Amino acid sequence: MKLYDLDASGNCYKARLFAGLANIDLEVIAVDFVNGAHKQPPLIDLNPLGQLPILQDGPFTLRDSQAILVYLAGEYGGLAWWPNHPQGQADIVQWLSFAANEIQHSLCAARLVEKFGYGLDQSAALAMAPGVLEWLDRHLAQHDWLAIGRPSIADCAVYPYVVLAPEGRVDLKPYRHVCAWLERVEGLPGYVAKP
CATH class of the missing domain: 1.20.1050.10 (Glutathione S-transferase Yfyf (Class Pi); Chain A, domain 2)
Incomplete structure (x- = not known):
């Protein structure tokens, strides 16, 4: 599972923080934000909004830190982080x-x-x-x-x-x-x- 990341971004940090707390393995890929790599292929193809973070889990791609948190918790974090009620x-x-x-x-x-x-x-x-x-x-x-x-x-x-x-x-x-x-x-x- 890959997280396209900018270290200084609080939104990217949300995903890294949760992955650490829930013991979820992520391959964190630093993006050259200053030179606009997030607005060029292949990243712009993954997120047409040209924003980070981007999560790729096999064929499934997800943008937006809140959505990434819900997905990681529901798929890998267990009921402790995302209850089923x-x-x-x-x-x-x-x-x-x-x-x-x-x-x-x-x-x-x-x-x-x-x-x-x-x-x-x-x-x-x-x-x-x-x-x-x-x-x-x-x-x-x-x-x-x-x-x-x-x-x-x-x-x-x-x-x-x-x-x-x-x-x-x-x-x-x-x-x-x-x-x-x-x-x-x-x-x-x-x-x-x-x-």
């Missing part, structure tokens, strides 16, 4: 959506501008960040894990851009429950260090 799955999916929306448009966007010079509205991203982190901190004041009462792909989806938020000039220190959760994730067996 709709309530547990829905609990996890709401966090995948949170990662793809609230986290993406705040913490991730601020990092993309600060670290990589993307032409996004950094002030809007930074203005959103405290509300996102306060909401997450309130949830984690009541729960050790984001969903289903144990580590799941929900944690793998949200963790990367939260832990990388300081690279976007977002201070995590005021959010003690978030900081404690980051430490819990980092203490899991198989944890893969952040880029």
Whole structure:
């Protein structure tokens, strides 16, 4: 199974992190992003959006980090990471959506501008960040894990851009429950260090 990867990408890190925690073997293939390899054949043929990560499992190809997490958990991770009941799955999916929306448009966007010079509205991203982190901190004041009462792909989806938020000039220190959760994730067996 191959993961076409960019080490600095939080979205690629989601797949690497989960594979480490679930003991899933991945052949990680570094992509020359700077020179646009992700927008040229053969990668553009695998993902016409020209984005990373891309997962190839035999003849099956998948794009989008959230979808990759669901697939890896369902196919290889077992019920510990992706339960077989709709309530547990829905609990996890709401966090995948949170990662793809609230986290993406705040913490991730601020990092993309600060670290990589993307032409996004950094002030809007930074203005959103405290509300996102306060909401997450309130949830984690009541729960050790984001969903289903144990580590799941929900944690793998949200963790990367939260832990990388300081690279976007977002201070995590005021959010003690978030900081404690980051430490819990980092203490899991198989944890893969952040880029």
